[in-house]
Amino acid sequence: MHLRPKPWARPELEACGFFQAAPPDHRGQWQHLFKKKQPLHIELGCGKGTFIAALGSRHPEINYLAIDLIDAVLGLAKRNIVAAYLNTNASVDNVQIMSWDIERIDTVLSPEDGVERIYINFCNPWPRRRYQKKRLTHSKQLEKYKKLLSKNGEIHFKTDNDELFNDSIKYFEAAGFTITTLIPDLHTADYPDNIKTEHEKMFAEQGIKIKFLIASR
Template sequence: MHLRPKPWARPELEACGFFQATPPVHRGQWHHLFKKKQPLHIELGCGKGTFIAELASRHPETNYLAIDLIDAVLGLTKRNIQAAYADKNQAIDNVQIMSWDIERIDMILAPEDGVERIYINFCNPWPRRRFHKKRLTHTKQLEKYKKLLAENGEIHFKTDSDDLFRDSIKYLESAGFTITTLINDLHAADYSDNIETEHERMFSDQGIKIKFLIASLT
């Protein structure tokens, strides 16, 4: 994702009550940052935050962590979350956002955090074979997620890329996950829980089918 620098982003984030500037200090203790101890779900690569803003504001019974690397992007995430909660007249008490390199996710989350669900939406497909290990669904990353997920924890994955989707199924199965939902054309399927992302709308408008799966750690 290429964005122009946004000088306002970091100051806004640092003044924001649901932005965590030093995620590693909360490793194994994320529940303490929320108003209630509830199931914990995370989104990896939240982008501008339209997905997590809608998801978290719809589900106050769940706590959410949203992670991205770029401050300019997280500044927009912060504003989108505020707008979504304002529309519903809700307090922002079940979502936290942070800047972090997802390849090092094991430095900010621990088994004690008991993550029940991971969302990965339209991550970089890294099409060249020599870069496949950078994929967020690669086996190398899945082994890290397995240590964080609670029993029967899930990964929810959406992509526009046929190659990434096909390979991700193999990665998940080789890492010991069970595919419980597999949809090759999400918008043509009867799946009522979908929250459309900005990338999803863009790809769908281009006639590209959206692929979706749920994988369970059993």
């Protein structure tokens, strides 16, 4: 994702009550940052935050942690989250956002955090073989997620990319996950509560099928 620098983003994030500037300080203690202790779901690579904004405002009974690396993107995510909650006349009590390198996810989250679900939506497919270990669904990363997930924890994965999807199925199986849902064309399936991300809408308008799976620990 290429965005122009947004000088306002970092100061606005620093002033935001649900942005955490020092994620390692909360490793193993993320639940203490929320108003209530509830199931914890995380989104890896939240982008502009439209997915987590819709999800969090619809489900106040779940706590959400959204992660991305770029301040300019997180600044937009913060604004989209605030706007979504204003529409429901609710305060942002069940969402936290942070800036971090997802390849080092295990340095900011631990098994004690009890993550029950991980969302990965339209991540970089890294098509060149030499870079494929950077994929968020690569077996190397899945081993880290597996340690963070609770006993029956799940990963929900969506992509437009056929090669990434097919390779990811192999990654999940190699890492010992069980694929419980596999949908090669999400928008023609009767799948409830799908929240369309910005990329999802764009790809769907181009006639590209959206692939979806759920893998259980």
